[in-house]
Amino acid sequence: MDPERPSATRTDLELIAAMNSGDDRAFEALYSRYRDWVTSLACRFTGDESLALDVLQETFLYFLKKFPGFKLTAEMKTFLYPAVKNLSISARRKAERHQSTEGELAVLENHPANPTAATNSVDLSVVLATLSEEHREVLLLRFVDGLNLGEIASALEIPLGTVKSRLHNALTTLRKDPRTKTFFE
């Protein structure tokens, strides 16, 4: 590994190797690479920007505690996803202890993510809310977060066949629903 190479061009594995040697600049590069994704994902789970920022901090503190000696055995998003999800659920439960916490992803039911979006996006949010949590999670991981099927299986710790089935079912629902079938035409 060339330590003179700019951190932005180094792979995740190279940056983690550098972090294991005590290089905090390597962490800065990784942090800047995944900060917005983690925040956005946390906001998707919590439905609250303030909670998402708490989750952002807790996720990277959890990550940092793995050093030195951390070995990345999967994609970085695959590693981070369960941490973000669990920390988000925990943060949301703490924040809403007095309320019902039915469905950890239920935020999409009540909070269209972008209120200024076009009408069909609002319709899409409503249809997404009718999907089961498992189907919606796989759909968003695939098409919003850009994980491939194997990475989704690793992140959710489920068989690849289950990922394919859930994704197929989610797409079938969207294809059949009159509010979203135009996307497939």
Add this chain to the structure above:
Amino acid sequence: MNDNVPPAPEQNLAAPARLVAALKESTQRKIFVPPTVDEAILKAARTQLRPAAKPSLRWPRRVLWPALAGACAIAALIVRMLTPAQFAPGDLNRDGKVDILDSFALARELKKGNPLPAYLDVNGDGVVNEQDVNSIASRAVALGKDNRP
């Protein structure tokens, strides 16, 4: 919906580009991360990733010499304990001389029937037995005669 159906063909798992764009628009929010949050995380990283300070190998002089002297004394003691003492063959009780007491000691050990170390084979015939007792006794007597004034 049942997830236990046979896996769908890969081509059925693709989504139209318009749908992907709408999904991103619908679910992804650009959230402003305050610099204080960034700084808190980066500060934690600096603390966590900083290599632990190596302990200084320089000892204060007033401690160094007594410590070295003590270490030498301990080393000498260990060497002395580990080095087998040179005793004459047959000197069972390790008192520095071969006498009748050694033959008595060997006789007692033989009576017990315990396995005996090879160095007690005083006559060198390959076994430790009564003949070694006699050898020690003879030698003790001979030494006694030689030493008689």
